[in-house]
Amino acid sequence: MNASAHAVAARVAALGGIVRSTRLIDEGHSRRRIARALELGLLIRVRRGWVVVPGADADLVAAARHGVVLSCVTAAARAGLWVAHRPEVPHAAYPGWGRVMSSAAVVHWQRPIVPRHPDALEDGVENVLLTVATCQPYEAARAVWDSALNRGLVDLAALRRLPWTGAARRLADEASPWADSGLETFFVVRLRWLHLPIRVQVWIADHRVDVLIGDRLVVQIDGGHHVGAQRTADIAHDAELLLRGYHVIRVGYEQIVHRWHEVQERIMHAVAQGLHRA
Known part of the structure; x- marks a missing residue:
């Protein structure tokens, strides 16, 4: 026995x-x-x-105990997607049956966009994107959607065939697989009002640049890994870009997240001087 x-x-x-x-x-x-x-x-x-x-996985155990399915930003973070702010309170979805026993979580009650197996304790990526779309502000939700596409967790064409509505429909229409981080998504979303071509992860001078505004204005977004050998390579690439007639602006995580007005003003002045033009 x-x-x-x-x-x-x-x-x-x-x-x-x-x-x-x-x-x-x-x-x-x-x-x-x-x-x-x-x-x-x-x-x-x-x-x-x-x-x-x-x-066993403590998050999944808690989901089973409380009768919910991990979803939204909690499941997005667990999947390695770019999440602007890790929630202090877990986010979950109602599984569609049974009694929810938790008051210590944000529970989303939407019908899943993809059928959910009765044994599931964590939502699939499409259902995660649905709950994110209805829970988070547009740019935070867009960063998660872009991240899922960038990591290949979902195909854009297949995503757009699903019957989205409301905020999720807009995200399905506008999300892109090209942003390498949520900071790039924030940058593009926040500067759409300029009505200029803004592209991410463009290949120039044998390296990718984070953002290209117009034809010649390059914006590089530095994370914590831009030190040592990486920093040396960045400086060399900046010099090559300048020699080829590009203008380079570097910004960091802290500036985009907490001092966006400074970044925006710098871009506005660069555009006013025509530095984005060939």
Whole structure:
């Protein structure tokens, strides 16, 4: 019996560490074996119908315990997407059945854009984008959508075939796979009013530049990795760009996120002087 209990626990671990009891039963594991695994501490019951192995993913365990599905910015951050601000309170979605037991999370109640499996504890990328679209301000949501496209987690053509409405429809129409970070998305969105061509990740002088405004105004957005050898390479590339007739402006994370007015004013003056023209 103990060997069978260990086999049940091993199966739960193979399924990600948390699973519905009904799935184990459907696979041929008896209720008695599951009960024995619980007695031995090989499994833990977090809620009726859900069992986990000790040390399972804490976020997924919490989702099962409270009857929700991880979604929105919480799931986006877990997937490695660019999120402007990590939420202090988890964001989740109502799974469509059962009772939600959590008051310590922001719960989204939209119908998923892609059908959600009853065993899911974390939304797929399209459903994450849906909840982000209705929860976050446009530019923050756009950064997440652009990030998902840039990382290849979703295809733009397939994304646009889905029946989006409202804010999500606009994001599906305007999102782009070319922004390498949310800072580039912010930059493009915030300067659309200039009505100038603003392109990201353009290849010039054997390197990509973060943003190209018009024909000649390059904006490089420095993150924390722009030090040491990277910084030396950046300086050399800036010099090459200048020799080829480009004008280069460098800004950092702190400026874009917290002192945008300074960045915008610098761009406005550069454009006024025609530095974006060939």
